Amino acid sequence: MKSERVAAIVGVAESDLGETPGKTVLQLQAQAAKAALEDAGLTKDDVDAVFTAGNWAWSPPMMLAEYLGIRPRFTDGTNIGGSSFEAHVGHAVAGLRAGLFDVALVTYGSTQRSDRSRRRPPASPQLTAQFELPYGLPTPVGAYALAAMRHMHQYGTTSEQLAEIAVATRKWAMLNEKAMMREPITIEDVLRSRWIAEPLHLLDCCLVTDGGGAVVIASARKAPLAAKRPVWVLGHGETHTHNTIVNMPDLTVTGARESGRRAFEMAGVTHDELDVVEIYDSFTITVLLTLEALGFCKPGEGGAFVSGQRTAPGGDFPMNTNGGGLSYCHPGMYGIFLLIEAVRQLRGECGPRQVPGARLALVHGTGGVLSSTATVILGRD
Amino acid sequence: MPNPWPKPEVDGDSRPFWEGLHQGELRIQRCEDCGRHIFYPRSICPHCFSDRVRWVLATGRGRIYSYTVVHRAQGPFAEEAPYVVAIVELEEGVRMMSRIVGPREEVAIEKPVRVVFTRVDDELILPFFEVLKEG
Numbered sequence: 001m002k003s004e005r006v007a008a009i010v011g012v013a014e015s016d017l018g019e020t021p022g023k024t025v026l027q028l029q030a031q032a033a034k035a036a037l038e039d040a041g042l043t044k045d046d047v048d049a050v051f052t053a054g055n056w057a058w059s060p061p062m063m064l065a066e067y068l069g070i071r072p073r074f075t076d077g078t079n080i081g082g083s084s085f086e087a088h089v090g091h092a093v094a095g096l097r098a099g100l101f102d103v104a105l106v107t108y109g110s111t112q113r114s115d116r117s118r119r120r121p122p123a124s125p126q127l128t129a130q131f132e133l134p135y136g137l138p139t140p141v142g143a144y145a146l147a148a149m150r151h152m153h154q155y156g157t158t159s160e161q162l163a164e165i166a167v168a169t170r171k172w173a174m175l176n177e178k179a180m181m182r183e184p185i186t187i188e189d190v191l192r193s194r195w196i197a198e199p200l201h202l203l204d205c206c207l208v209t210d211g212g213g214a215v216v217i218a219s220a221r222k223a224p225l226a227a228k229r230p231v232w233v234l235g236h237g238e239t240h241t242h243n244t245i246v247n248m249p250d251l252t253v254t255g256a257r258e259s260g261r262r263a264f265e266m267a268g269v270t271h272d273e274l275d276v277v278e279i280y281d282s283f284t285i286t287v288l289l290t291l292e293a294l295g296f297c298k299p300g301e302g303g304a305f306v307s308g309q310r311t312a313p314g315g316d317f318p319m320n321t322n323g324g325g326l327s328y329c330h331p332g333m334y335g336i337f338l339l340i341e342a343v344r345q346l347r348g349e350c351g352p353r354q355v356p357g358a359r360l361a362l363v364h365g366t367g368g369v370l371s372s373t374a375t376v377i378l379g380r381d
Numbered sequence: 382m383p384n385p386w387p388k389p390e391v392d393g394d395s396r397p398f399w400e401g402l403h404q405g406e407l408r409i410q411r412c413e414d415c416g417r418h419i420f421y422p423r424s425i426c427p428h429c430f431s432d433r434v435r436w437v438l439a440t441g442r443g444r445i446y447s448y449t450v451v452h453r454a455q456g457p458f459a460e461e462a463p464y465v466v467a468i469v470e471l472e473e474g475v476r477m478m479s480r481i482v483g484p485r486e487e488v489a490i491e492k493p494v495r496v497v498f499t500r501v502d503d504e505l506i507l508p509f510f511e512v513l514k515e516g
């Protein structure tokens with residue numbers, strides 16, 4: 001660890017998760033923000049930067065800041081899908097390094113599960129979407145299915161290997177009382193669950209839940225004043241390689257190759273120094289592609305890497321320790337929950353699912369249709 | 382027809398493409414400066430940033446880069462499933478999303494395909510593809 005100390009995560013919290021009928025996205029974010037600031041031992045008046053991502057208003061940060069009664073001196077509404085919040089961490093570090101603010105509040109909220117009964121108009125086939133929407137690819141799952149099929153063709157990856165990820169992640173969820181799905185599953189269960197888009201089965205896919213989260217990031221000056229020991233941002237990187245799945249340069253290689261390399265270089269750490277990793281699991285294939293692109297194994301070796309329940313509790317590669325988007329919660333853009341879990345692991349707050357002595361964590365978000373990636377490496381003193 | 386097929390919003394970039402389908406032509410673009418083909422159509426070359434892009438006819442032949450069999454479809458496609466959506470790589474080197482029509486068991490990655498102009502309703506013709514017999 002040679003990275004300088006510029007920014008630390010000092011507060012994290014979820015809102016209510018799962019199904020939250022009657023709640024709004026603003027209520028969920030207010031609830032999470034209040035809890036995260038309490039966790040940090042800071043107040044609303046300490047916050048001078050607001051970060052959020054969503055499509056529930058024409059300017060989500062303005063609506064949210066007004067609702068919370070915050071007049072920020074710095075605002076970032078970057079929305080690159082589920083990895084937005086890992087990107088926000090990187091942007092916050094840049095702003096803190098420049099001395100533009102002292103305390104950033106990052107929030108997310110979604111009521112997508114409760115909204116399911118409402119009829120939404122289908123997306124309009126305009127601009128570049130006109131070359132994809134008429135063909136009926138279900139989004140996003142169909143795009144991830146295309147990537148999985150290509151990976152299987154190129155490397156012989158199997159459905160059993162993808163199922164290993166779902167089964168291991170469920171085992172972590174069984175240790176997390178906040179997780180939505182806590183019944184054990186087997187590889188057979190995954191393979192016997194119904195097809196959504198071949199080669200992905202129902203149990204290869206993330207949950208659809210409501211929920212919100214918040215993360216408080218403080219400057220090196222402010223962090224020591226927080227209630228808990230700081231979790232330092234040691235490195236970060238981000239990119240996006242395409243918007244629509246047809247334009248992904250190689251369906252088996254994600255932008256994690258670049259965002260991860262930059263994060264590792266900045267942090268000055270190596271893969272085998274990491275104690276715990278939290279990797280966006282919108283689908284099982286997302287994890288497998290990310291492990292390869294981040295360099296935990298070679299291209300094509302992701303299937304072998306996750307075999308034998310290696311990422312499960314007790315395995316030698318603890319991953320997605322809250323139960324992930326596959327079994328804990330997934331309110332649309334899940335990236336903020338990866339940060340929350342990594343911070344709790346590094347603080348030693350995770351009870352039965354605690355990775356003993358965790359000091360270094362990697363968090364990796366993936367957004368869109370494997371479109372955007374953002375990697376964050378966190379550590380404690 | 383309670384669920385009409387989603388209609389592309391034809392614009393200044395895409396009009397020649399959609400009009401070509403009604404004449405049995407698969408039109409793509411080629412950059413006059415770097416010589417590379419471009420799809421989807423746009424006003425500037427994403428390779429060399431030249432604005433000298435020109436419409437050309439594609440041969441309509443290519444191969445399947447990847448595909449999926451959609452079992453759980455959304456909106457207007459819900460009752461149509463299962464069906465095959467693919468990314469086709471044309472001979473000219475560009476990729477496009479499409480459907481593969483014909484027998485399911487013939488569909489595989491790298492299989493050669495050719496375009497089939499398919500009228501899906503009164504207004505819309507889409508460039509679907511079918512697997513070519515080998516040999």
Ligand SMILES: [Zn+2]
Nearest residue numbers: 412415426429
């Ligand atoms: Zn060019």
